[in-house]
Amino acid sequence: MRLKKSFSLLSAGLLSMGILAACSSDSSGTSSSGGSNGSGATEDTKVIKIAGQLPLSGGVSVTGESLRLGAQLKLDEEIEKFKELGYTLQFETYDDQSDPKKGVSNANIIGADESILAIVGHYNSGVAIPSSEVYDKYNLAMLTPGATATDVTDRGLKTVNRIVGRDDAQGPAAAKYAIETLGAKKIFIIQDKTAFGTGVAEAFKGAAEQLGAEILAFEGITVGEKDFNGVINQVLSKKPDLIYFGGLYSEAGIILKQAREKGITIPFMGADALDSSGLVDIAGDAVVNTFITSVAGSTASSESGLKFVEKYESTYNKKVEAFSVYGYDTMGVILNAVEQAIEENDGGLPTREQVAEKIRATKDYQGALANVTFDEKGDNVNAKIYLFKFDEPVYPGVLEGEVSF
Amino acid sequence: MFLEMVQSLPQVLIDGLTLGAVYAVVALGYTMVYGILQLINFAHGEIFMSGAFIGTALFILIMGMSWASAIPQIIVLILVLVVTACITGVLGMGIERVAYRPLRSAPRLIPLITAIGISFVLQDVVRFIAELSYGNYIVTGPSMFRDQITFKASSISSVFNDASFKTSFLIVLVIAVILMLSLDYFVNKTKWGTAMRAVALDRDTAALMSINVNKVISITFFIGSALGGATGVLFAVQYGTIDPFIGFILGMKAFIAAVLGGIGNIRGAMFGGLLLGVLEMFASSNLSLLTGGVFGAEYKDVFAFSILILVLIFKPEGLLGKPVAEKV
Numbered sequence: 001m002r003l004k005k006s007f008s009l010l011s012a013g014l015l016s017m018g019i020l021a022a023c024s025s026d027s028s029g030t031s032s033s034g035g036s037n038g039s040g041a042t043e044d045t046k047v048i049k050i051a052g053q054l055p056l057s058g059g060v061s062v063t064g065e066s067l068r069l070g071a072q073l074k075l076d077e078e079i080e081k082f083k084e085l086g087y088t089l090q091f092e093t094y095d096d097q098s099d100p101k102k103g104v105s106n107a108n109i110i111g112a113d114e115s116i117l118a119i120v121g122h123y124n125s126g127v128a129i130p131s132s133e134v135y136d137k138y139n140l141a142m143l144t145p146g147a148t149a150t151d152v153t154d155r156g157l158k159t160v161n162r163i164v165g166r167d168d169a170q171g172p173a174a175a176k177y178a179i180e181t182l183g184a185k186k187i188f189i190i191q192d193k194t195a196f197g198t199g200v201a202e203a204f205k206g207a208a209e210q211l212g213a214e215i216l217a218f219e220g221i222t223v224g225e226k227d228f229n230g231v232i233n234q235v236l237s238k239k240p241d242l243i244y245f246g247g248l249y250s251e252a253g254i255i256l257k258q259a260r261e262k263g264i265t266i267p268f269m270g271a272d273a274l275d276s277s278g279l280v281d282i283a284g285d286a287v288v289n290t291f292i293t294s295v296a297g298s299t300a301s302s303e304s305g306l307k308f309v310e311k312y313e314s315t316y317n318k319k320v321e322a323f324s325v326y327g328y329d330t331m332g333v334i335l336n337a338v339e340q341a342i343e344e345n346d347g348g349l350p351t352r353e354q355v356a357e358k359i360r361a362t363k364d365y366q367g368a369l370a371n372v373t374f375d376e377k378g379d380n381v382n383a384k385i386y387l388f389k390f391d392e393p394v395y396p397g398v399l400e401g402e403v404s405f
Numbered sequence: 406m407f408l409e410m411v412q413s414l415p416q417v418l419i420d421g422l423t424l425g426a427v428y429a430v431v432a433l434g435y436t437m438v439y440g441i442l443q444l445i446n447f448a449h450g451e452i453f454m455s456g457a458f459i460g461t462a463l464f465i466l467i468m469g470m471s472w473a474s475a476i477p478q479i480i481v482l483i484l485v486l487v488v489t490a491c492i493t494g495v496l497g498m499g500i501e502r503v504a505y506r507p508l509r510s511a512p513r514l515i516p517l518i519t520a521i522g523i524s525f526v527l528q529d530v531v532r533f534i535a536e537l538s539y540g541n542y543i544v545t546g547p548s549m550f551r552d553q554i555t556f557k558a559s560s561i562s563s564v565f566n567d568a569s570f571k572t573s574f575l576i577v578l579v580i581a582v583i584l585m586l587s588l589d590y591f592v593n594k595t596k597w598g599t600a601m602r603a604v605a606l607d608r609d610t611a612a613l614m615s616i617n618v619n620k621v622i623s624i625t626f627f628i629g630s631a632l633g634g635a636t637g638v639l640f641a642v643q644y645g646t647i648d649p650f651i652g653f654i655l656g657m658k659a660f661i662a663a664v665l666g667g668i669g670n671i672r673g674a675m676f677g678g679l680l681l682g683v684l685e686m687f688a689s690s691n692l693s694l695l696t697g698g699v700f701g702a703e704y705k706d707v708f709a710f711s712i713l714i715l716v717l718i719f720k721p722e723g724l725l726g727k728p729v730a731e732k733v
């Protein structure tokens with residue numbers, strides 16, 4: 001009894017200490033930012049913050065982290081330039097955990113911080129859409145490096161922009177390649193019943209039918225399962241000459257593996273959610289003869305891209321992922337707009353509205369990979385869909401071609 | 406349409422039996438614990454998942470050693486199976502000690518809740534460890550037993566298409582059958598098995614007959630969890646890729662298989678698991694044929710479970726259960 005009591009006392013004590021610690025870390029956080037403000041005042045510089053809202057934990061944390069590092073790299077390059085203009089640049093990242101609720105609650109915190117002028121993020125369309133409603137209330141510009149759902153920009157918000165292609169361009173681009181280059185006539189479609197998977201598969205289906213291909217089936221699977229032999233048996237009996245898959249790389253890898261084990265060697269196609277080293281990890285040798293469309297291009301295709309890769313890898317001692325360069329270019333577009341806004345203000349601190357206007361007005365910004373010009377909805381008119389092919393189990397695949405739209 | 410279904414039948418049966426064997430062995434764990442404690446151990450699916458991860462980790466470890474190539478893969482597999490089964494067995498005993506024994510006299514809803522709690526804890530612990538050591542929680546093990554065997558069904562009758570399967574299919578099936586038969590023997594023929602059945606029948610009377618009830622329950626958990634962990638290894642060998650959330654769906658289905666066969670009845674669990682696997686595979690291969698494309702393969706679970714509901718309405722004690730059954 002006595003032991004129990006002391007134990008509960010102990011745990012209560014620990015808990016209250018934890019709370020105190022949380023409070024103190026919080027207050028030290030504000031005091032340090034206050035300190036930097038204070039020191040800024042003495043040096044007569046003002047702080048401009050750019051916020052990042054990216055999935056730094058969870059299933060796509062690899063991509064989120066690579067976006068963060070890419071953006072940080074660009075910011076570090078520009079710090080000196082802004083110091084001359086009289087501003088201290090800071091990059092503050094928030095973890096949206098790929099979770100809409102977390103994204104929105106972060107968005108409210110970001111909105112309340114007056115020194116934040118723009119946002120790099122989000123990666124997930126599902127998080128970008130509700131969070132951008134909050135940013136719009138604060139007139140805070142958001143530039144996404146990876147959210148591809150059509151709804152992100154189709155709502156016509158003035159503050160929402162993206163530098164990569166849209167989902168409704170991927171399906172048709174894949175269909176064109178499948179039918180014209182690979183000569184597919186009978187196609188078997190598998191989709192994972194999520195908004196992304198079904199959307200991309202339906203866009204592909206429509207375009208493929210228009211181009212004269214026969215769609216043998218439009219089958220669904222359940223995310224999280226590991227046995228797809230039922231669907232693969234249907235593929236066996238229908239004998240298509242191409243499989244199109246709308247969904248994520250974890251299921252795609254397993255389907256590929258199980259299909260190749262049953263002797264199905266026909267080409268397998270999918271969208272940008274397959275553009276991950278995870279696909280190769282899971283499928284192994286079975287990945288051969290797989291084609292993916294992606295909104296992320298290959299950094300190996302241009303000189304500035306190669307330079308970026310070299311710099312990224314020497315700075316962080318890490319390999320670049322498909323989206324790293326878009327983190328870099330997103331930050332580039334934002335800082336470019338902030339700089340213009342400062343100039344227009346004769347060196348004064350620009351407002352959020354001015355920055356948002358300048359970002360939307362970006363014309364022919366040449367980043368390390370992306371060339372950015374926004375249309376009236378905030379989509380990059382120069383965005384392209386890239387097509388990669390896997391000839392051997394090595395990520396990334398070989399760049400086969402690109403389609404602009 | 407009918408012809409097409411018959412043609413693919415051999416392949417469907419083979420794939421269905423593999424899946425069903427996994428369901429069946431996992432279902433054994435549910436059924437044993439329920440038989441003795443009248444408790445549904447919802448953490449059992451997660452024990453299965455932990456087994457899959459421990460097994461894969463052991464495979465990666467052993468395959469990385471230079472001497473491993475000298476010994477046949479089947480020996481490696483048996484070694485990994487035994488070690489994993491022991492670890493998950495002890496894990497199961499630990500869970501029983503921590504989460505169920507203190508609540509043994511509590512209302513039945515309470516241990517159900519701790520079971521669900523334990524399952525979430527296990528999911529996230531495994532996820533944490535996997536992310537820490539591998540960088541990603543979707544883990545792919547080394548590929549084993551990849552040889553293809555063609556089953557010449559067309560030579561039996563020309564209406565069938567040939568079917569093919571991997572060597573791992575045979576291994577999963579054979580090991581699952583061995584596990585099930587040895588459990589059946591253990592429960593029905595040995596002293597400890599008799600004690601388990603006695604505890605299942607009446608815990609208090611069994612205690613009066615000088616049976617150490619706590620020990621019997623611990624052993625039940627050990628055996629059930631060891632079986633679950635071993636099946637996890639088999640699953641990892643057959644399907645290659647695992648993540649911390651495989652236990653949930655699979656555990657649900659195995660639980661339902663146990664109910665279908667008559668919960669508390671070991672042979673019922675085996676039968677229910679195999680039946681559910683075959684039904685599910687049949688549905689996902691043929692559903693769009695049967696309905697003319699209205700329902701696709703994504704409705705396979707609806708199909709399988711509708712049949713289960715029908716069975717349970719007309720035979721609520723399960724297919725092999727007796728209305729007042731001797732449990733375990």
